[in-house]
Amino acid sequence: MAASSGSPTPVKGHTVPPGTFKFTAIYVVLAIYCLFTIVIFGWVVLTSLKSNTDILMFPPWHLPDTLHWSNWREAWETGVGRMFLNSLIVTTMGTIGSVTLACFAAWPIARIPFKLSHPLLMFFLLGIMIPYPLTAIPLFSIVEDLRQRFDWVNVYMILIVLYSVGGVSFNTFVMTGFYKTLPFELEEAAAIDGASPLRTFWQIMLPLAKPGIASLLILNFLTWWNEFFYALLFIRDRSEYTVTLGLTYLDQQAVYSGRWVGIFAGMTLTMVPVLIIFFFLQRQITKGLTVGALKG
C-alpha cells in the first residue's frame, strides 16, 4: 500500500511525467515523516513487550530474545482495565449528553423564526472564547460543596455534566448549520399531512440530520476520551482514574520503582485500540475532524 519512493504512475486522468524530481521529493519527504511516526509507535509497542532487564539494555531499539506478552495482561489487570471502563463510562455518557442537548436546542434556532433566535445562538457560541481555567476555581468549589452535602454525587456525574456542557458551543454551531441546509418544504408538507411538530422533528428532521449527528458523536467522543484537565481537577480516588489521568500516575510509578514495563504496556494498551478504530473509521473520523471548522 505504501508507495514510499520511485516513480509515480498516472492517477485518475492526471498524466504525470514519470520520475520527475518534484514527485520523488514529495514521496521521500512524506515517507521520512511517516517513518518517524511509525518508529515512535513501534518503539513504544516493542518496549512494552520487553522484560524489565531488557529495557535497560543498549540501544533502546534492540530486539529482545523473548516477547513478554504477559506484560499487557498484567497492566490490564492492575489498573488499565479499570481506567478503560471509567473512561468509557464518562466519555460515552458525556458524548450522548452534549450531542443530545445540541440536537434539541439547535432545531428551533435554525428552523423557527423568533425574535431571540440570533442572540441565543450568539450566546451559545460565546463559550468558544472562554478559556477553561477561567471557570475552574468556582467549579471546583461548587463541586466540593455538592460532594460534602450529598453523598450520591460522584465523580462520574460531575464529569458527565461538565463534558455535556463543554460541547455546547461547538455542537450548537454545527447542528444549527446542518439543520439550515435541510429543505423547509419537508416540514410544511408533514404539517399539512397532519403530523404534529414534535413528530415531524422526531421522524423527519432527526433522521435527515444523521450524517451531522454522526460526525459530532465521533468528534465529541474523541475530545472527551482525551480530556485531561477536568479529570485531573475532580478525580481523587485511584479507582476513578480515566485513561488519560491514570497513565500519568502509572508513569510516576514507573519512574520511582524503576519498573518501566508497566507504563509502556499501559501506553500501548490505550494507543492500539484507538489506532485500530481509526484505521477502520478513517473516512468518518477525518470528516468529523473537519466538520464545521471551515464553515463561512
Next chain:
Amino acid sequence: MFQQARRRLILPFVLPQLILYTLVMFVPLALTIYYSFTNWQGHGNPKVWVGLKNYNVLLKDGNFHNAVENSIRLTFIGGLLLFVPAMAIAWALQQPLRGKRFFSFIILAPVVIAASVAGLIWKWIYNPSQGLLNPFLERIGLEHFAVPWLGSPRWALTAIIVASVWHGVGTWILLISAGMDRIPPDLPDAAKLDGAGDWQVFRTVTIPLLWEVLRILLVLWIIQALQAFTFIFVMTGPVAVGGPLGSTDVMVTYVYRIAFNDFKWAYGSALATAMLGAIFLLSLMVNRITMRETVEY
C-alpha cells in the same frame, strides 16, 4: 398556524441546554471575576473585598510575567513549527500521489491518541539514558547534541513544543487541505498554462485564495496555544510542573499551581481573568494585522 404550533416547542427544546450552559459556564465565569476582587484563600476561608489589590500584585509578579512570556514564546515557535510543515504537507497531499490514504492515516494517527499519552511517549523519547532520541543522536555521531532535553532550561520548552506539534499537526493539515479543496481548480490550472511554476502558483494563487482560512486557523491556534497545559503538565510534572527553573511555566500551569497547589483562589482568579484579557487582545491584534483585501472566488 403552522409556525404557532411549532413555537410552543421552542422553550422545552432550548431550555435544558440554556440552563445547564449558564450554570456551568457563565455563573462560574462571573464568580471568577468576583473572586478576583477578594482575598479568598481557598475553600472554607472568608472572602473580603479588596478591590484591585490582586491586579496590582499581578502587575509586579515576576513569575506571571515569565509565564506570559513563555506562553507567547510557545505560541510563536509553535506556530512556525506547525504552519510551515502543515502548509507543505497539505500542498503535497493535493498532488496526485499514490498511497495517499496510507500517508494521511499515519499523519493523522497521533491526533487520535490522547494528548496526555502523546506527552508521556515524548517524555520517554527524551529520556537521556533510555529514550529514543539521545541514543540515536549518539549512534549517528551527533552526541554533541544529545542534551537532557526536558532537564535543560534552554531546551525544555522547545522539546515540549515539538512533541505537541507532532501530536496536533494532523488536524491543521486536514483543515488547510479542506481550505485548498475549496479553491476552484481552474485558477491554479490557468496560472500553470501561463507558465507559472509550482512555487509561483502556490505563492500567488493558492496563498491569496487561502488567506481567509489561514487567518481563522491562526486565530484558532493562538487561542489554543495560549491555553496550553496538558503537554507541559504531563512532561514536566506532576512534581515540578513548569520546570526546570520555570522555563516551561505558561499561563495555565501558573494559574493551576497558584489555585490548586497553593490554594490562593482570589489571586488565581485574578490571573485567570487577566488571561482572558490577554487571549482576547492577542487574537484581536493578529486579526487586525492579518487583515488584507480578500479575494472573492
